Amino acid sequence: MRAARRRSTTARTAGRRKTAGGPPGGRRRPASGRRLRLRRVRSADSIYYVADTITPVDATVHPVPAVTADNEFFWTAASEGRLVAQRCTGCGLLRHPPAVACPACHCLDHEVVELSGRGEVYSYALLHHPRSPRFQYPVAAVLVDLEEGVRVVSNLVDVDPAAVRVGLPVEVAFEPTDDDDLAVPVFRPRAGVAPTKGVAR
Numbered sequence: 001m002r003a004a005r006r007r008s009t010t011a012r013t014a015g016r017r018k019t020a021g022g023p024p025g026g027r028r029r030p031a032s033g034r035r036l037r038l039r040r041v042r043s044a045d046s047i048y049y050v051a052d053t054i055t056p057v058d059a060t061v062h063p064v065p066a067v068t069a070d071n072e073f074f075w076t077a078a079s080e081g082r083l084v085a086q087r088c089t090g091c092g093l094l095r096h097p098p099a100v101a102c103p104a105c106h107c108l109d110h111e112v113v114e115l116s117g118r119g120e121v122y123s124y125a126l127l128h129h130p131r132s133p134r135f136q137y138p139v140a141a142v143l144v145d146l147e148e149g150v151r152v153v154s155n156l157v158d159v160d161p162a163a164v165r166v167g168l169p170v171e172v173a174f175e176p177t178d179d180d181d182l183a184v185p186v187f188r189p190r191a192g193v194a195p196t197k198g199v200a201r
């Protein structure tokens with residue numbers, strides 16, 4: 001009976017843990033090794049977790065991007081400090097993000113061309129939630145209108161959040177990821193065009 005009760009208690013405990021809906025993957029620890037304490041938040045239509053104490057690990061080291069056979073050329077170029085895009089060899093359309101076929105003529109053939117990395121902020125959002133210790137807040141998420149006519153979603157760094165604006169001239173930079181062989185493109189204000197009173201990453 002004692003053993004049976006123990007099994008029963010264990011089963012109930014396991015059941016509670018499962019239905020409690022803890023964060024996927026169980027306990028998480030940031031790269032620093034410190035325990036990441038998550039607070040469960042219920043909104044009108046979802047449940048999410050917020051870190052009570054944000055301890056930035058190193059906001060300049062990014063999570064590893066999802067590399068596929070279709071976008072590998074982009075990430076390989078980024079790791080070499082180059083921003084590239086596809087140009088359709090059928091109609092000449094420059095496109096981004098990477099895609100298998102041309103959205104204009106459906107041609108499957110393309111060439112990879114290097115971009116200047118210069119452009120302007122077309123749109124942006126200052127993100128405050130959900131928080132992750134991998135970033136410093138607010139995160140300036142920007143849609144950059146590049147000189148060549150394609151747009152890219154990225155982060156704007158080395159800028160006071162109050163200085164972010166539509167039309168801000170920016171240039172690409174590359175920051176490391178947890179994978180030493182991969183880097184991610186980010187953007188920063190072009191020299192001399194915006195105050196950099198603080199740092200938003």
Ligand SMILES: [Zn+2]
Pocket residue numbers: 088089090091092093102103104105106107
């Ligand atoms: Zn085309």
